[in-house]
Amino acid sequence: MIRWLFALVLAVLALPLAAQDSMPPAPYAYNQLADPALEAKASALMHTLRCLKCQSQSIADSDAPMAGDMRHQVRARILAGESPDQIRRWLIARYGDYVSYEPEVSSTTWPLFAIPVLVILIVAGVLLRRLGKRRSDGDDAGAAV
Template sequence: MSRPLHRLLMPALVALLLPWGALHAEDAAPVASDPALEARVQKLGEELRCLVCQNQNIADSHADLALDLKKQLREQIAAGRTDDEIKTYMVERYGDFVLYRPPLKATTVLLWAGPFVLLGAVAFALLRRLRTRAARAAAANTLSADEHARARALLNGEEKQV
């Protein structure tokens, strides 16, 4: 009995590709050896926005930039800096947008008020459109004097032949 060629080549192909996969596997993200330090990195990471994902904090993001920022957090904590000093450093380097809760000031007022302004503009546009549509429907349903007279006659049981 002869085996099909693909059944013979498959184990050889797997044996060749296994070492290649091991060579190209990425290292796990570095984690601080001290659990207290890692907990502080996690807490700070939840307060900083991933600049790649933008809707995710760096603690939850797996983007390369987020991993680099977490590495910077570990280095800053190891250097003895306080949480406020680290946040100040990040803001100086990346701007107020890096903070998940940026301070309310002239340069960040759009971040705070933007969603409300947008919601108000959409609500205004929707109400205006609904009013216009209602006015058009009312104008289309308005009866002329002859149509009113005919309708009244029909309701009273008097049928006029027109």
């Protein structure tokens, strides 16, 4: 009984290991489109999309299986007649704003654009105030002499 239970536990633990790696890559993951104009559109779009597993590479440069699946999706949708903007919106809806190297200002991304501007304004205000104080302190010292 214990042997059967042990074998069952091993089988359950081994299933996730064989789940992804045994699958063949999607047809357009590593194969370019036959039409050079369509492939150029797909390639340009793929260079603006982030690999979610690598995070520092575009899906065009990454060898991760997930990037291959995303390349397949881009090429298949370009081949189906979708525009790069439609494909980008679909990928953002599916994976979130992080997938794009060119994020759009939305209700979730506006702090990414606003916070650096606010920090620069605060630093500029502090510097101007300190420089103004030094000038006024220097004027007072010069007037007293």
